[in-house]
Amino acid sequence: MKIELGEWPVSGNAEGLAGTELAIEARGLVKRFDGFTAVDGVDISVPKGSIYGILGPNGAGKTTTLRMLLGIIDPDEGYRRVLGHERPTEVARRIGYLPEERGLYPAMKAYEAIGFLAALRGVPLKEGRRRGRELLEEHGLGYAADRQIRQMSKGMAQQVQLLGTLVHQPDLVVFDEPFSGLDALNQGKLERMIRALAERGTTVIFSTHVIAHAERLCDQVAIIAGGKVPFAGPVDVARDRLRPQVRLETRAQDGPWRAVLPADARHEGAFWYFTLPEIGVEPLLRALIEGDAGILSLSIERAGLHDAFVAIAGEAAARALEESAGETR
Structure with missing residues (x-):
């Protein structure tokens, strides 16, 4: 008999931030453009030192939200506090920002481009260029330090701009769709x-x-769709919105043990699939054993972030998310 419990769900507290020092706090952010509400009452709390994802399809309001948090644009309603300041521009030198629209001067050499971006954040130009060479070497691009941006592939130029985002050693780094345009190797x-x-x-x-x-990297996520955030909190809490799923294989095809299977149990091939009952796995196992089911295998799989997204944001938002991902493949 093979029993796999996999990732067992842990209880989470969506509020769970009492006493946590926040790098970003935003409440009730609203932004309208020509009568269209792009962001509608967004609340976000980002703990210091965490990896936080804003997950949603194209057009959901992600970029507008980030720009409001950074002070690039001001909200029509609501407030934000970034690194303890209500005016994000006051701490711009402590922030690294990689916008979705990439842009470097094509005639600059790679190390010069990084040095230039460092200078914009208060690092002396000579020091920025030194750091630029150092970063390029550290990330396997030392051979391209003296190559002009126009001579680089799109992916390589993107890496140069990424390093320019980090060269001034910021306390807060904000990436807008950083994986777009990168191949699998560079995404890794x-x-x-x-x-x-x-x-x-x-x-x-x-x-x-x-x-x-988001699922691999993030401690917490904000799910955004149609300018609203129906969920913001730990990834585990989002996944725990759904009960774990059970896959059961038995030697016996019928018997009294069938009565303990939940109403949603379905038989496909050699396996039964159903939602883990509220009573938990132990009473279920006991009933299966006592009913001579002959357990060959039993696995319990926690819901993934995709299933949680569907449950929280709805089928339409999930389809839009998949279409967005397809556009960038």
Whole structure:
């Protein structure tokens, strides 16, 4: 008999932030453009040192939300506090920002471009260029330090701009769709970089329409659809909105044990599939054993973030998310 419990659900507290020092706090953010409400009452709390994802389809309001948090645009309603300041521009030098629309001067060499971005954040130009060479070497691009941006592939230029976002050693890093345009290898490198930043105590917030990145990286997420945030909190809490699913294989095809299976149990091939009952796994196992079901295997799988997204944001938002991901493949 094989029994796999997999990831067992843990109880979570969606509020769970009492006493936590926040890098970003926003309440009731609203932004309208020509009568259209792009962001409608967004609340976000980002703990210091965490990796926080804003997950939603294209057009959901992710970029507008990030720009309000950074002070690039002001909200029509609500307030935000970033690194303890109500005016985010006052702490701009402590923030690294990679916008969705990338842009570097094509005639600049790679190390010069990084040095220039560092200078915009208060680092002396000579020091910024030195750091630029150092970062390029550290990330396997040392051979391209003296290459002009126009001579680089799109992916390589994107990596240069990414390093320029980090060169001034910010306390808070904000990425807008950072994985777009990167191949699988460079996406993996970026994921490792984001984890390394968090391990050093840097707060990272990024927007994405790809659930896999959010699920692998994020401590917390804000699910956004139609300018609203129906959920913001720990990934575990989002997943625990749904009961775990059970896959059961038995030797016996029928018997008194069938009575203990939940109403949603369905038989497909050699397996039974159903939602884990509220009573838990132990009474279920006991009933199966006493009923001579002959358990061959039993596995319990926690709901994934995709299923949680569907449950929280709805089928239409989930379809839009999948379409957004398809557009960038």
